[in-house]
Amino acid sequence: MNSSEDALPASRHSIVLHTTLAFVIIIGVTLASMLGGLYMADAIEGDAAAINKAGSLRMQSYRLALLADLGNPLELSEAVDEFEHTLQAPVLLQALRRHRNQPLTELHQRTLRHWALQMRPLLTSQPVDSAGFRREVTPFVQELNQFVGTLQVQSEGKLEVIRALQVGTLFVTVLIAFVVVYGIHNNLVTPLKELVSLARQIGRGHFRVKANYQGDNELGLLAATLNQMSDELANLYEHLERKVDEKTAALQRSNQSLQLLFNSARALYTCPDEPTALIGSLLAGVQNTLKSGPVSLCLNSDPAFGSHTAISSVNLQPPEYCSLPDCDQCPVKQTGVTPGGAQTLSFPLRANNTELGSLRVEQTVGERLEDWQQQLLATLADLFAASLGLSRLGQQQARLALMEERAVIARELHDSLAQALSYQKLQLTRLKKQIANQHPSEALETTLGEIQGGLNAAYRQLRELLTTFRIKMDAPGLAPAVQATIKEFGSHSGVEIDLDYALGHCPLSPNEEIHCLQILREALSNVIKHAQAKHCRLALYQDRQGIVHIRVDDDGIGIPTLESPGGHYGLSILHERAGSLHGRVEVGRRPEGGTRVHLTFLPDYRRINVTPEPDTAPAEPLALRSP
Structure with a gap:
């Protein structure tokens, strides 16, 4: 059996059971009242006819006295037979059997004996004793009145029982109905209103609202379940809020990191020649994004000869612990801790397997950088290294281009102007020999003209070369x-x-x-x-x-x-x-x-x-x- 089944209320505290029991009691009382009424109605069935029959005996007694005085034997005989038949009428006998009351039966037996022993002999004697009959009529009628009255009292008693039964049933029904209504109001309506209000509050997002109703019944279980559900929803909602806040913070950090990387890459792209100063100006943004200690940049041309530049995010100056150019005395290289007690974490700047320096961040001793901070610093280190590497590569290419251009100029001068001047030098040597050998002036003028033409040609070549080089x-x-x-x-x-x-x-x-x-x-x-x-x-x-x-x-x-x-x-x-x-x-x-x-x-x-x-x-x- 699971915990939910263990938490079910006991049967004696069940609202359904109590309500069912109340209705069963009401139905039972109603059925009992109906059955009692039916029984009592059956018990008094025929009492009215019996009372009428018994009442008619009094009238017949006076009629017999009158017929006895008139002296009509035939009518008197018929009246006696009718009186006896009425006295033994089935209605009267059934009433006596239904009531089974000793006084009523004795009164009936006494009436029968009085008739048989005293009244009837007076009418059947010859001659008829009318005077004696008249004297006996009055006591006989009194006995009949007593019999009729007793029968009427017995019938009315049963009617009172029926009336009392109906009144009692009505009272019990009303009482039970009142108890049921009171119980429903206290144990059903009021808790239901509270639970409905709780459900509406939960629907509006108020998960800390509690139901105050407590009971060992279905609504008590429902209230406890709703309270538990509300607590779980509140905890889940708070957990989700924390997760959303964490995800939002992570997305904001990612957005800031991407924005920093984009701005850094764009800035370095616009100034590829000498990015050192630009990288230094980006360090403050790096520190602000990381929410960390000061960030510094240490650059070197060759790791074996120490660093040549150190920039901090604080004031774009070397950090306070920096010992440039004596890098062997740097506390970061010796202990990794600054004189101020901060731990320094370094991220190397490498481009084409060349060590260009390091990107450093100061943190409290024992405080570890988060993964996103390490990833951002490593990415920035790669970006700075790539920019510095491209700058050095561009400078190297510029040197190579300058050397190539110088070689081109030398080749051009050698192939054109140098050859022309060398030829004119030979012509000048020829002119000297002609002068030494005293050649004719015409030959000397010819040689001078050739030298002058060669010099003019060399000068034109020089100007063309200068134009080409420019x-x-x-x-x-x-x-x-x-x-x-x-x-x-x-x-x-x-x-x-x-x-x-x-x-x-x-x-x-x-x-x-x-x-x-x-x-x-x-x-x-x-x-x-x-x-x-x-x-x-x-x-x-x-x-x-x-x-x-x-x-x-x-x-x-x-x-x-x-x-x-x-x-x-x-x-x-x-x-x-x-x-x-x-x-x-x-x-x-x-x-x-x-x-x-x-x-x-x-x-x-x-x-x-x-x-x-x-x-x-x-x-x-x-x-x-x-x-």
């Missing part, structure tokens, strides 16, 4: 630089230059863009200086095989020869730059007149380096074909 790729892509170049050459040359640019979809590398631009400038310079052209057309496009075409056409006099004249290195420079692009350049005359410079190369993004299979020849780079 090219800036400020705007993204090759198109702005090409348009700027066309504007530069077309503004003072008188040559109309048209542009057909179709490389907007082609992501060329910066090195490829520089070489393409230098080739275009060299080709345009040759058009303006040597072609005597009025129109020039530039076409830049990519074919279906992914090969980039750069074509410069003019309507000038056409190139006379494909070999560079002495002291001129323009064509050789074009071929060298095309070789740097792993392409080729073709220079020739156009059938319709003029010259065409045509550069073709496969850009780096369309090349796939295929690793050769063992024992096979190396594969050439493949070009990605457009679908």
Whole structure:
């Protein structure tokens, strides 16, 4: 048997049982009253007829006295027979049997004896003794009156019993009904009102309301169950409220963490060159989000040589315990505890397996960071490390670009100006020998003219190199630089230059863009200086095989020869730059007149380096074909 069955009220305290018992009592009393009334009604059935019969004996007695005086024997005989028949009438005999009362029976027997012994002989004697009969009539009638009165009293007594039975039944019924109504009001209506009020309060969310009714019955069990349910609902509601508050707080923390990460990433993206100061300005927001102690950042170029920067979230200065540049004396590295007694937790900043420093947070000794705080600090450490790593990578790439640019300048100077000056140095040595050997003035003037022409050519090459070196790729892509170049050459040359640019979809590398631009400038310079052209057309496009075409056409006099004249290195420079692009350049005359410079190369993004299979020849780079 379970606990709920054990908690059921006992039968003697059951409202249902009490109510049923009350109705059973009412029904029982009513049935008893009805049965008693039926019995008593059956007991007095025929009493009225018997009383009438008994009353008629008095009248018949006076009639017999009258007939005795008249002297009519026949009528008197019939009247005597009728009197005897009435005296022994079945109605009277049944009434005597129903009542079974000793006085009533004795009165009837005495009346019979009086009639048989005294009254009837006076009427049957010859002659009839009418005078004696008249004397006996009066006592006989008195006996009859006494008999009738006794019978009437017996019948009325039974009627009183019926009346008393009905009144008693009514009283008992009313009493029981009053008790039932009182019990229902106290044990059913009032508790039900209280339970209904409790249910409404629970429905409104007031789970701490209690039912005061106590009883060992069904409503008492219901009240106790509702109280228990209310307590459980209150505890569950409070538990759910705590859970909702915890989830809300967790969501708010997550939102703040995500907002911090987003703001940090956006800020670092806008300042990728030197993010150290920007990271320092973010530390206060990190501390505010974590609700922790001061947050500090310690950066180093090489872990073996100590740190170079330390920033705290308090005042963007090194922490009070910091010993820069003597990092070996740092208490954090020695004990992990600051002089103020705070425990320091460090999160390393690593980028490409390089230790860049650490992100530190001060906490009370023994106080542990929550999981979300550790996760946020680890994520911020990775974000800061990535930003610092990208900054260092950008600086390294800038150094490499500077070194490459210096190598390009050196190569350009060596291939053009240095050779021209070296040739003029030989010419100067030749002039000295001519002067020493006393050559004719005509020969000396010829040599001087060649030296002067060579110097002028070298000076022009120097200016072209300076112009080329000053090219800036400020705007993204090759198109702005090409348009700027066309504007530069077309503004003072008188040559109309048209542009057909179709490389907007082609992501060329910066090195490829520089070489393409230098080739275009060299080709345009040759058009303006040597072609005597009025129109020039530039076409830049990519074919279906992914090969980039750069074509410069003019309507000038056409190139006379494909070999560079002495002291001129323009064509050789074009071929060298095309070789740097792993392409080729073709220079020739156009059938319709003029010259065409045509550069073709496969850009780096369309090349796939295929690793050769063992024992096979190396594969050439493949070009990605457009679908």
